[in-house]
Amino acid sequence: MAAVDPRSAILAMICLVWTAGHTVADDDRTLTVLSWGGSYERAQQQALFEPFSEATGIEVEVDRYDGGIDRLRQAAERNDIAWDVIDMTQSDALAACNEGLLQPLDESIAAPSPDGTPMAQDFIDGALTRCSLSHTVYATVIAYRRDAFPGTRPTRIADLFDQQRFPGPRALQRSPAANLEWALLSYGVPREELYRLLSTDRGLNLALQRLESLQDVHWWEGGDEPVDMLVNGEAVMASGYNGRFFDAMVSREAPIDILWDGQVQEHETWVIPRDSDNPELAREFIRFATDTERLAAFARHIPYGPARHSAATQVTTHHDSGRDMRLHIPTHPLNARRAITKDHDWYARTLDRVNERFRQRLLEPTSSSSQSP
């Protein structure tokens, strides 16, 4: 059984690639992907898009965005959707799915693992939702300048708010997500109760209070901003995506380290817009880009935890620097000990109201301390 399966799987894969190459290459079409920029996009180019083009002859065009579903909503209203596949956070995907902006997906969207494990068992829990398939797990984490706190270093998320022991400006995302969780976590609340408590007025107030108490905060929007702020010393502690911090550590040799305590894990997913011109091509791409080999390859470029177990065990060293990537992906047991799984459902339903509270309390009254982009 085990001896036959890999061979037949490889055979199937060859057939797939071969047929894909023949059926689609003839049409001379391009696949348009909406994705995030920066090192993330570079990694996708190297691990996914270029191999896909090589295998199928289809050009991949990339359009860049900063998340959210506004652009998709507007495009759908104009009935002019230019993207075949979108790389979305799972919470955006849920919200978009609830608004009927996406096509439903099922298990046939992904290939089984090389040893024949069906996708349902190989992918991590919650990877396949009604309209999205998770491919990687990334984390929003706190990173700090190693040289900012002589003789000590932050070890707990509460240290983010302790400006007496860890003085210096902070850079946080201009959004409630992750900030609220960390603020409440700093009171010693267990992570399992975060969203229940944030649902009460009292809990939300406590979290906002803790954020208000911070002096000298820069609010960032684009994912590269906090990295730059840390590197050029504008901030000593900053929130951001673990992949970008890693990139700065490796390629820019920035003196920064990641505080894994309280990392907020989120799934990055592939979705297909509802009125996509070319859903078959999109499915083909998703199948290709979420197979075990591609996911493991992607994690060699950027430290995002693969969403399937067979790929996670194959993650090796960094493509460029040769560093052991298993220690830098959020799903590694050492890093994931106190990880928070973002409650997408909660955010999908409450984001507008929570955003409003966040904006009123933190961004409007103290415009002096917040930096407008």
Next chain:
Amino acid sequence: MNPLDSDTPGADPVAIIRFLALVLLGALIGGVAALCAVGFVAAVLALNDVLLMSPRSRMMFGHDEWLMIATVTVPAIGGLIVGLLHRGIPERRPHTPADVIAAVQTREGRLPARAGLISAISALLSLGSGASVGQYGPLVHMGATLGSLSARLLRLGRSDDNITIACGAAAAIATAFNAPLAGIVFAHEVMLRHYALRAFAPVAAAAIVGHVIATNVLERGALFHITDTAVPRPWEFAVFVAIGAGGALVAGAYMRSVLSTARLASHLPLPAVCRPALAGAILGLVALWVPDILGMGQETLRFATIAGAFDPLELVVVLVLKILATALCLGMGFAGGVFSPALVIGTLFGALCGSLVGTMTGAPPDTFIFYAVCGMVAVTAPVIGAPLTSLLIVFELTGSYVLTTAALASVTLASPIAAQLFGRSLFDVQLAARGLDLSAGRSYAVLHVTPIREYLTRDCVTLSPDQTVDEAISILGESGHGEGYLVSDSGHYLGTVSLIALEACRHDGSTDRSLETCTAGNRPTLTPETSLGDAMEQMRDVSGEAIAVVDDRTHHTFLGVVYETDIARAYLQRSDELRREEYGSS
């Protein structure tokens, strides 16, 4: 003479197999009770989500007007259904752990399945619709009922019935708190009130199975979370002891409110069916202003452990309102426990003490959570009458030894003060109000619930007032009895005549005087409902053969007699059964 003397351990293979089978049965009951508990907890959470009673569902729902309407109507409608359900129970009220304690302490056992099922469903609805009641009481009652049911199915005796009840209760606590030690101690401390080895092993088996199921099925955060390794300063232990004293008073106020609301509710010009609905509507209206009082209050409990989450005035308001809300819900007939609200009330009280200490010392203490936990234990231990269980719950939930010793400091004063001022527990006071006094221990309770009816006999000499002294003497002589009972033609009991008194009458020479004048003075009478204990009390002053039994003390219709030897034999037999159950090792 003593039946225990012959029990050499390990001598009887049948006894050993029976005992092992009982342990296995305990594990089985533990498994079933734990699964039911898991299902119950999950169903409550699901109902809370669907009915917009949980903060998360309320936040995600978002429409304020509809939320306001739901806050008032859901508890009210829930109350109405609960009220209707309770019509299916003979006592017209939900059964609680108090009923379990009564069944175990009097060795009655045999918890009714129908009332148990209805009580569980109505507790589920009460909790699901946001009533301010607890979930652990219903879980304990459900586990105990399952235990008793299995004992009945297997036709086990009363002693084993008691043990299976304790198994169910232990498994429920072990599962709900994920605290097996607390479950075992709870079963012994609150239910059995003795520590027999024979009961220990099955109860421990049940608790362990419950624990295993809980760790594998329930994924819940710790009830308390200790991040800092702050250690209280020595003087703070004095404060913890004082919190214990204050907590006893809060516990007393809480218990008195629950009982007096129940008394007041019975005088309301409102059918019993509608009372919970009214309570639900009032609760909902107040919750529009202070949402913290709604439901079990797990979020409130958590916030109370955070310094600064409430200001002191808010703590007082929420504390008082939570007591009143719980008294209202339970007193007016919602089904549910008293423990979870007591946890919240106690923690709020502890937080209040912590805040006061903070204002005196200038900053909230880093040991704030110690104050909250001390308050919690100081209130809950007296309410359920279980200081050891409360301590173990703290220990098993936090894994913090320092915190447990602080809680110990507060419970040392809390339990005795509350016991002096109020009673051993809310359950015991409720049972006392129903006529079952457990304050003097189990043997007393057993003797005082066994009526003498089963020892009643008509095998005695009845005499008519028309008969002469000589006739009476000869009738008694022939029957071999020393006493006769004078009964009128209409069947009324007129008195007891003894052979000695008759002889004395004959020697006076007045053989033709009425027998009535020869009756022994101040001989007591009993009724069939008189308990064995009371009959023993009567025997203290009477030396005779038997005591007459009449239907009631006004009409005095003669029913028969109870022989004093029978009373003494029954007394010895009961004591013997208890001793076997409590000290027999196999």
